[in-house]
Structures are given as structure tokens and as C-alpha cells.
């Protein structure tokens with residue numbers, strides 16, 4: 001079997017996709033986390049886009065999370081994409097939809113003021129409402145009982161709401177019961193749990209709280225409120 005090394009950044013949702021697929025396959029791999037603010041020369045030398053994840057396969061380098069996931073799916077059992085060509089194409093399209101969702105989430109957490117934040121929140125809600133209709137009604141995963149590449153692509157996106165919803169006192173999945181069930185199933189999946197460091201949520205909160213953004217102000221207010229309660 002080829003030697004596999006995942007080059008990633010500790011908070012990167014795209015790198016998590018690759019880690020999840022590797023875990024679903026039970027494939028041994030090493031993981032090298034880099035600092036994106038201080039990219040090492042060896043990384044810049046092998047990364048065509050300067051982005052993570054990369055997957056080193058012996059002496060070859062793969063980039064782009066969707067390509068990495070499909071390579072792993074084609075070379076290591078069990079298959080996560082369906083055998084039927086039409087369903088396979090549909091799932092590839094929803095992996096792309098998951099990337100669009102991550103872009104919407106980034107726009108939300110970067111929004112500088114309340115109006116911008118509200119607009120991004122509405123855009124995300126529209127996306128989630130559409131996704132709700134596309135989910136298998138029985139669940140718990142995107143296409144039914146079996147875990148697939150769309151699940152690996154969305155699981156990292158849902159993690160943001162472990163920080164965002166408590167800070168905003170909102171439930172992003174209110175009246176979206178299929179997504180709520182899907183998110184819970186993904187959150188309990190060992191491959192998803194193991195794709196991040198144990199203190200991931202605290203690190204993500206620190207990252208989101210350090211942006212010059214409306215969300216950061218909300219996180220600061222919640223943190224101050226919790227600290228005041230502890231002092232009382």
C-alpha cells in the first residue's frame with residue numbers, strides 16, 4: 001500500500017474532509033499540520049495553489065479536497081460513492097454544494113457589521129432550506145443509511161455552528177429537521193470526531209473571535225457574560 005501523508009491546517013474544513021475519508025477507509029496515514037500564516041518553503045514548493053489539504057502518495061502530491069477524496073475512494077475499500085452513474089454525479093455536485101456552503105459560512109463570519117451579517121445569514125438559510133429538500137427522508141446520512149463523500153464534505157461545515165449558534169442565541173437548523181438529524185449523526189461518527197484535535201471547538205472559537213467581524217463582537221459579549229457569571 002502507498003505511503004500516505006495528509007498536509008493540513010488544524011482548523012481547515014477541507015483538510016477535515018480528507019481526514020474523514022481516510023478514517024472511513026481505515027487507511028494508515030501521517031498528518032502534518034502547517035501554519036498558514038507562515039507557510040514553510042517545502043510546502044510552497046509542492047503545493048500548486050498554496051492551499052491545504054495536500055495528500056502525498058509516496059512521491060506524488062495531490063491537491064484539492066474533492067480530488068483527494070475521490071482518489072482515496074477509488075483506491076481503498078469500502079466505496080463511498082454510489083455505483084450508479086447518475087447518483088454518483090449527483091453526489092459530486094453536492095460535494096461542490098458543500099464547498100459553496102463553506103464559502104457562505106466564511107462570508108458570515110467575516111461580515112463586518114450587523115446588516116452584512118444578517119444578509120449572509122439569510123443566504124445561508126436559503127442554502128440550508130434547499131439542502132433540507134435534497135436529503136434522504138429516512139436518513140440519517142445524505143443519501144440514506146450509508147455514509148458517503150457528501151457526508152464527509154458537509155461534516156466540517158456543521159462544526160462552525162457549535163460556536164456560532166451559542167454566540168448568537170440562534171438555532172441555524174430550526175425547522176430543518178432532516179439537517180438537524182444529519183448533523184447529529186455526523187457529529188457522533190468516529191471518523192468525524194477523530195478528524196480534528198480534541199480542543200477544536202475552543203480553537204475555532206478563538207479563531208472566529210479574532211476576526212474584525214460582527215460575529216467576533218457577539219462571541220466577545222458571550223464570553224464576557226460567562227466570565228461575569230463565574231465571578232458572581
Ligand SMILES: N[C@@H](CCC(=O)N[C@@H](CS)C(=O)NCC(=O)O)C(=O)O
Pocket residue numbers: 009011012013014015036050051052053063064065066
Ligand atoms: N478548493 C480547495 C480549498 C482549500 C482551501 O481553501 N484551503 C485553505 C485552508 S481551509 C487554504 O489553504 N488557504 C490558504 C491560505 O489561507 O493562504 C479544496 O477543496 O481543497
